Amino acid sequence: MEDIFESSDSQRGAFDLPFAQSKTFKGVFRLKQGGELQDVTVVYETYGKLNDAKDNAILLSHALTGDSHVARHNKDDYPGWWDILIGPGKSIDTNRYFVICTNNLGSCRGTTGPASINPTTNEPYGADFPVVTMEDNVELQKMLIDALEIKQLLAVVGGSVGGMMTLIWSARYPEMLRGAITLATSPCLTSQALAFDIVGRNAITSDPDFNGGQYYGKKPPSVGLAIARMLGHITYLSRESMMQKFDIDRSAARPVKTQFETEFAVGSYLAYQGSRFNERFDANSYIALTMACDLMDFGDSVEKIAEHLAPSTCRWLIISFSSDWLLPPFQSEMIVDALLSQKKEVSYCEIKTDAGHDAFLLPHQLSTYGGLIENFLGQLFENRPGVVEKEAPNHYVTDVHDTPIVDGNSGILTDDFGRSHDGRIDFESILELIPRHASVLDLGCGNGDLLKRLRQRSTKSRLLGVELSERAIQKCVARGLDVVHKDINKGLKSFYDRQFEYVVLSCTLQTIMHVEHLLDEMLRVGRRAIVSFPNSAYLPWRTQLYTEGKMPRIGCETDYNWYNTKDVRFLTIRDFHAFCEKKGYSVIQQISLDTEKGVRVEQNPNDNATMAIVVLSR
Numbered sequence: 049m050e051d052i053f054e055s056s057d058s059q060r061g062a063f064d065l066p067f068a069q070s071k072t073f074k075g076v077f078r079l080k081q082g083g084e085l086q087d088v089t090v091v092y093e094t095y096g097k098l099n100d101a102k103d104n105a106i107l108l109s110h111a112l113t114g115d116s117h118v119a120r121h122n123k124d125d126y127p128g129w130w131d132i133l134i135g136p137g138k139s140i141d142t143n144r145y146f147v148i149c150t151n152n153l154g155s156c157r158g159t160t161g162p163a164s165i166n167p168t169t170n171e172p173y174g175a176d177f178p179v180v181t182m183e184d185n186v187e188l189q190k191m192l193i194d195a196l197e198i199k200q201l202l203a204v205v206g207g208s209v210g211g212m213m214t215l216i217w218s219a220r221y222p223e224m225l226r227g228a229i230t231l232a233t234s235p236c237l238t239s240q241a242l243a244f245d246i247v248g249r250n251a252i253t254s255d256p257d258f259n260g261g262q263y264y265g266k267k268p269p270s271v272g273l274a275i276a277r278m279l280g281h282i283t284y285l286s287r288e289s290m291m292q293k294f295d296i297d298r299s300a301a302r303p304v305k306t307q308f309e310t311e312f313a314v315g316s317y318l319a320y321q322g323s324r325f326n327e328r329f330d331a332n333s334y335i336a337l338t339m340a341c342d343l344m345d346f347g348d349s350v351e352k353i354a355e356h357l358a359p360s361t362c363r364w365l366i367i368s369f370s371s372d373w374l375l376p377p378f379q380s381e382m383i384v385d386a387l388l389s390q391k392k393e394v395s396y397c398e399i400k401t402d403a404g405h406d407a408f409l410l411p412h413q414l415s416t417y418g419g420l421i422e423n424f425l426g427q428l429f430e431n432r433p434g435v436v437e438k439e440a441p442n443h444y445v446t447d448v449h450d451t452p453i454v455d456g457n458s459g460i461l462t463d464d465f466g467r468s469h470d471g472r473i474d475f476e477s478i479l480e481l482i483p484r485h486a487s488v489l490d491l492g493c494g495n496g497d498l499l500k501r502l503r504q505r506s507t508k509s510r511l512l513g514v515e516l517s518e519r520a521i522q523k524c525v526a527r528g529l530d531v532v533h534k535d536i537n538k539g540l541k542s543f544y545d546r547q548f549e550y551v552v553l554s555c556t557l558q559t560i561m562h563v564e565h566l567l568d569e570m571l572r573v574g575r576r577a578i579v580s581f582p583n584s585a586y587l588p589w590r591t592q593l594y595t596e597g598k599m600p601r602i603g604c605e606t607d608y609n610w611y612n613t614k615d616v617r618f619l620t621i622r623d624f625h626a627f628c629e630k631k632g633y634s635v636i637q638q639i640s641l642d643t644e645k646g647v648r649v650e651q652n653p654n655d656n657a658t659m660a661i662v663v664l665s666r
Contacts, residue, residue, distance in 0.1 A: 053302065053320050056284060056409040059127040060114070062328040067093050067121045068151075068158060073191055081343075083178025086167050090188050091158030092116050092150040095134065096142035098198070103432055105198045106140060106425070107189060107217075107225075108149040109210030111409070112280075112337055113329055115157040118149040132411050132418070139418035140425065145202065152209075153188050154180045154336035162332030163264065173332075175261025180336060182209070182344045186216045193224070202428055203227035203362075205421070207408040208375060209337075212344045215383070218360035219346075227428045228360070229421060231367045231408040234379035235346035235353045235386075241374055244283050245338040248276030252331045261332055273331040274308070274322030281321045286371035286404030290314065353386035360387075364394035365424040365525065367417050369407040384532055385542045391510065395424070396532040397521045416518050423526035431528065473646050474580050474604075475501060477639045477661050478552065481578055485509050486549040489574060491536045492516075492556040496524035503529065510548070537561045540569040548574045555604035555659075557581040558615040564631070571666050576636065580604075580661040583640075585620035587655045604643075604659065621654045628664065636663040 070091045077088040093116040098105060108118055110129065119128035119135050119142075134140045140147060151159040154177070162177035169176075193201065204225050206214040211233020218228045237245070255272030257263060285293075294313040301316040308319040346356040364387055368380035377398045387394040399416050401407045408417060475498050482488060485508045490499050493513030502511055513531035515521050524531040534542065537560060540551075551574030553566070558581055560566050570577040582603045584590075589600040599610045602618060619627075621640070628635055639661040640653030649657040 053317060055281065055317075055321060056129075056406040057281075057321060057324065059129050059131060060328060061126065063126050065091070065093070065115070065117050065158070067125065068116055069093065070158060071192055071195055073188075073195075077184075077188070079178055080181045080183045081179040083180075085160060085178065088153070088160045088188060089158070089164075090150055090153070090160075090192050092148060092192060093118065093121075094149075095119060095121065095147040096145050098146040098196075102198050103200065103202060104144065104429065105146045105148060105193075105196075105201050107193065107201050107204045108134075108140075108147060109185075109189070109204065109206035109213040110149060110152065111208040111210055112341060113325075113334070114152075114210075115155065116149045116151040118147070129409065132414055133421070139414075139422040140205070141422075144429065145425070148193075148196070150189050150192060152337060152340075153185045154333055154340060156330035156333040159188075161330070162261070162336055163330050172264040174264060175332070177332060177336060179343075180340050182212050182340055183216055183220070185340070186213050186220060189213070189217075190221060190224075199224070201225045202432070203229055203425060205229040206233065207231035208233055208405065209341050212341070212346075215346055215357065218362055218364075219356055220359075222359045222361045225362045226432065227363045227365070227424065229365045229367070229424060230380070230383070231417065232369055232372050232375050232380075232405055233383075234375040235356070235383055236344055236348055237342055238376075238379075241283070242342055244279055244374075245342050248279050249335050249338060251275040251279070252335060255331075258331065261335075263331075268326070269331045270326045271307070273326055273329065273334060274319075276331075276334060277325040277329075278308075278318040278322040281318060283374040284404060284406040286373065286402055288371055288402035289404050292402065293317070350382050350385045350389060353382055354389045357383075357386055357392070358390055360390075360392060362393075363424075363428065363530075364392060365420060366394060366396040367408070367420060368396075368398045369403065369405070369413075370398055370400045371402050372405040372407065374405040381542075388512075388532070388542055388547075389544060393530050394532065395420075395521070395525050395530050397518055398533050399518060416522065419522050420525055423522060427525070427528040472497060473641055473643055474554065474659055474661060477641065477648075478554065478578060478580065479505070481637060481639070481661070481663055482550050482552075487511070487547075489514065489543070489548040489551045491540075491551065491553045491570070492559075493524065493529075493531060494520050496520075496527050496529045496531065498552065498554060499524070499529045499531075500527050512548075536566060539565060540573050543573040545572055546575060550574050550576050550578055552578045554578075554580050555582070558603065558617045558619065561616065563617070567631070567633070567664070571633070571664065575665065577664040578661065579624075579664065580659060581619065581624065583621050583654065583657050583660055584618040585622065585654045586658045621657065621660045624660065624662065628662075633664045633666065636665055638662045 068091050072089040077085045114129050117128045118130045136143045151157045154161045156163050162173045166173045204214045204217045211230035214228050214230050252272035255269035257267045258269040300313050301310045304316050304319045306319040310316040347353045366380050368377035384396040399413050401413050403410050403412045484506050487510035490513045493515050499511050514534050521531050551570040592600045640649040640657035641659045642649050643658045
């Protein structure tokens with residue numbers, strides 16, 4: 049049975065950091081809010097080896113109360129807070145990459161913070177520590193990277209608060225990073241998230257032992273800090289994860305030596321987490337770091353976020369988690385939409401999980417988010433300047449041993465290596481219909497078979513896929529393709545008018561709930577739309593229905609029966625032409641195929657073709 053005390057904090061403690069390094073920058077460090085610090089020190093740890101070209105460096109930015117100890121350095125070392133992801137042979141492979149993790153400004157784990165000595169008074173800063181921001185943290189990281197003589201980072205990676213710093217890096221120093229990865233982050237906190245931080249800070253400052261922040265050498269405000277951390281842990285979990293963790297026997301409280309209520313299982317969990325937090329963290333640092341998080345403001349609309357991220361030139365991987373209500377998925381989607389509006393290269397996946405905000409620190413969905421990160425970094429590394437482009441190796445996808453993947457939008461069955469079971473003669477026909485360097489939006493792109501062929505034909509084309517399947521998105525990312533996680537049944541509101549020359553809906557029309565709306569949207573977003581669909585009037589299928597009285601398997605993939613197919617519509621070529629005439633769409637070109645024989649059909653396609661591919665315009 050799972051230990052109810054296990055949490056994302058379990059790998060963190062007050063232990064020494066024997067592998068930590070430090071760098072002090074002499075002189076005045078001026079802060080965004082107007083304050084200044086003298087002779088700022090940053091503590092950091094490194095993993096792996098910087099190569100001769102110095103192009104394999106990855107900067108990690110930690111979450112709110114993390115530190116520089118992101119992973120073990122050897123088997124005798126203490127575990128790090130992201131050990132599951134970082135190390136030899138892991139998703140962020142330290143045999144391949146040089147990983148740097150800094151401790152944030154304002155913290156209590158070595159980097160200059162409220163507990164540091166103020167050179168003016170020779171006493172701890174305490175309440176005199178100036179207000180710091182996420183921008184100040186990035187500036188300090190930049191100074192360290194410069195000191196390490198690294199001209200460009202392979203990527204900046206950050207979860208939660210660390211993701212906020214990743215956003216700032218991309219905007220402030222766009223030339224210094226080739227890739228950016230954010231997990232469970234936001235451009236600014238919602239008012240609900242702000243409220244939890246405000247209550248936490250009030251709990252600390254209201255503690256009688258807080259003493260106006262000047263408690264060093266005295267009894268610290270342990271009660272207030274514990275309550276703040278207890279409140280924080282509630283926001284890191286989800287309702288589902290709390291039910292799974294505590295509802296089996298909600299009265300089975302674990303014994304904890306504490307002054308807090310432990311009547312219920314969840315109470316003993318919170319009391320334990322709050323008390324343990326006091327062992328490793330400083331109350332003034334908690335105030336400083338939550339305030340820095342709260343001051344982060346890259347906008348609360350797509351337009352404002354786009355304005356902030358306009359300078360970025362890197363490739364993006366954005367990951368959110370479905371049950372995260374602290375920094376919810378819609379905020380990551382806004383970042384994605386802002387990047388799309390600026391024609392940035394971005395991939396996005398919302399991972400389905402019950403783990404809540406802390407999902408990116410836990411092993412529950414490691415195979416998905418770890419695989420995405422591994423594949424994304426692998427593509428950046430293998431295709432860096434001076435290296436011949438190739439697909440990066442990845443173990444998360446290929447370990448599935450060719451298990452079929454069902455395309456989340458189209459219902460097409462393919463294997464993990466992108467080989468369609470029906471040969472996909474339709475893809476070859478679609479390729480003929482699209483000019484070589486045209487920009488293409490592929491709706492329901494599956495494993496990216498069509499996009500990969502388009503990319504092989506032209507590296508100049510702006511290509512983007514839209515997909516629902518997490519596994520298929522992972523494969524696309526492994527292939528170096530941009531793909532975003534969206535449900536096309538909800539329309540294409542993320543895309544602006546005439547953003548692409550062609551919008552493709554391949555073998556997906558029959559699964560769409562709101563056909564008229566989607567086709568209108570396709571012709572809004574694209575100058576032309578290409579639609580392929582199975583032709584239910586194909587004579588052998590009609591004959592089978594007539595002679596046997598049984599529904600034939602109609603579609604781009606015939607392994608499904610009437611009771612488990614994703615198809616909700618069965619149309620003919622004539623039906624579609626009548627629809628286009630009613631809507632005022634112009635049919636520019638049509639290719640009819642008999643996919644069972646692998647040939648084109650020229651005579652009477654409504655009877656003789658299994659599939660039609662139609663090019664539309666207004």
